[in-house]
Amino acid sequence: xxxxxxxxxxxxxxxxxxxxxxxxxxxxxxxxxxxxxxxxxxxxxxxxxxxxxxxxxxxxxxxxxxxxxxxxxxxxxxxxxxxxxxxxxxxxxxxxxxxxxxxxxxxxxxxxxxxxxxxxxxxxxxxxxxxxxxxxxxxxxxxxxxxxxxxxxxxxxxxxxxxxxxxxxxxxxxxxxxxxxxxxxxxxxxxxxxxxxxxxxxxxxxxxxxxxxxxxxxxxxxxxxxxxxxxxxxxxxxxxxxxxxxxxxxxxxxxxxxxxxxxxxxxxxxxxxxxxxxxxxxxxxxxxxxxxxxxxxxxxxxxxxxxxxxxxxxxxxxxxxxxxxxxxxxxxxxxxxxxxxxxxx
Ligand code: HEC
Ligand code: HEC
Numbered sequence: 001x002x003x004x005x006x007x008x009x010x011x012x013x014x015x016x017x018x019x020x021x022x023x024x025x026x027x028x029x030x031x032x033x034x035x036x037x038x039x040x041x042x043x044x045x046x047x048x049x050x051x052x053x054x055x056x057x058x059x060x061x062x063x064x065x066x067x068x069x070x071x072x073x074x075x076x077x078x079x080x081x082x083x084x085x086x087x088x089x090x091x092x093x094x095x096x097x098x099x100x101x102x103x104x105x106x107x108x109x110x111x112x113x114x115x116x117x118x119x120x121x122x123x124x125x126x127x128x129x130x131x132x133x134x135x136x137x138x139x140x141x142x143x144x145x146x147x148x149x150x151x152x153x154x155x156x157x158x159x160x161x162x163x164x165x166x167x168x169x170x171x172x173x174x175x176x177x178x179x180x181x182x183x184x185x186x187x188x189x190x191x192x193x194x195x196x197x198x199x200x201x202x203x204x205x206x207x208x209x210x211x212x213x214x215x216x217x218x219x220x221x222x223x224x225x226x227x228x229x230x231x232x233x234x235x236x237x238x239x240x241x242x243x244x245x246x247x248x249x250x251x252x253x254x255x256x257x258x259x260x261x262x263x264x265x266x267x268x269x270x271x272x273x274x275x276x277x278x279x280x281x282x283x284x285x286x287x288x289x290x291x292x293x294x295x296x297x298x299x300x301x302x303x304x305x306x307x308x309x310x311x312x313x314x315x316x317x318x319x320x321x322x323x324x325x326x327x328x329x330x331x332x333x334x335x336x337x338x339x340x341x342x343x344x345x
Contacts, residue, residue, distance in 0.1 A: 048090050050146040052243045053082045055236040059172065061099065062135075062235035064183040066228035068102055068115050071203075072122015072134030074228070078235040079142035091145075094118075099183065107185045125203025133203045135227075135234035136163050143238060147245070155241045157284060158254045160201050162237050164286050167195040168210070169229030172236075177229065188225040199289045206230075261288045 058078050065074030065081075077096060084091035097115045105113060119141050121127050122134030140156045147155070174192040176182050194214040198206040207218055207227070216222040237254075244253035258266070265287045268278030 053239045055239045058239045059232040059236035062232035066231040070123040071231045072138040073117045073120030074231045075135045075138035075235040076119035130204035135231045139238035167197045170233045173229035188221040199286045
């Protein structure tokens, strides 16, 4: 197929319309053939658009995707593949392997064959570094292909919060595996696996807590299967949130609710210009996951200085902080719930 850029196409069309004076019938046919590749040669700007997808189908694709692309690539591939199947162009421009190719390769593995997809680097919390889990990372990337960025900022923090609070793998995933309803030809494990929430979006914490509770090693088949199910679960939630956004009921489907503790900390520790009141940090992660009694905030003498060199460790004593945090938590959660937060850039 000849690939044309827009300028070539216009030139070609001009020539053809000249020719049309002579033989209209044949020209029409030529035009039709030339138009298809010309229209597909250039990718339109993002976002590429969204139509409601079936979360259960995407859950199954995510699980399958993990078997060849692990968490980051798997979640990305699952959502993009469902969009490609449903919407077609421009998603067809993404050179992604098909579901059939995946199943075929898992059935009869071809020696030395690799499928590389975008977001695959998300594996093991970014190239095995143990930071952000690839499942929300890959999903968030797919969401950014499909939706306007304001919507991305409304959806992704909810997906992250879902990740912190859900006891993975979900009942649905465990049930699909036990009943062999996923798309893989052969399971790493089809047992119902232990379900545990990690209170964290970090791969390191998510895998570590699960391994500790289940007794399976991080290199076990069961741990790998658990992460395949997590990939499906997170991709399914991403699609559930996008569907809700499309219908305009995101706040009903998944209200953004920080823990009471985190909301409390954020009354002072949010992104802002008042250094002295604690605005030298940012973020929504579950604070208590790290700042527990071993990382005692406000108990020891603080080493932090303001930009002017003044010691700010004297006024914010633990008791004061506790009281203010309680009152502030409510207000913060209300703000976040409305999708308005001060950490958006
Ligand atoms: C009432 C405002 C306020 C609240 C609420 C608050 N902080 Fe702070 N925090 C400060 C200020 C001001 C400082 C810098 C001075 C200091 O250390 O007291 C600080 C310092 C810190 C520090 C660095 C110094 C240290 O003491 O270790 C950590 C860590 C910290 N806060 C964590 C938290 C966490 C976690 C929460 C929620 C559980 C929280 N803070 C709630 C105001 C607050
Ligand atoms: C993944 C672990 C983790 C989470 C979750 C976390 N923190 Fe921290 N935080 C740290 C580490 C590590 C430091 C650096 C500690 C040090 O230097 O002693 C830190 C430092 C801080 C400081 C001191 C300023 C600084 O940069 O050294 C504040 C204040 C703070 N965190 C508040 C929070 C708040 C509020 C939350 C929740 C919104 C939170 N943290 C979530 C790990 C975490």
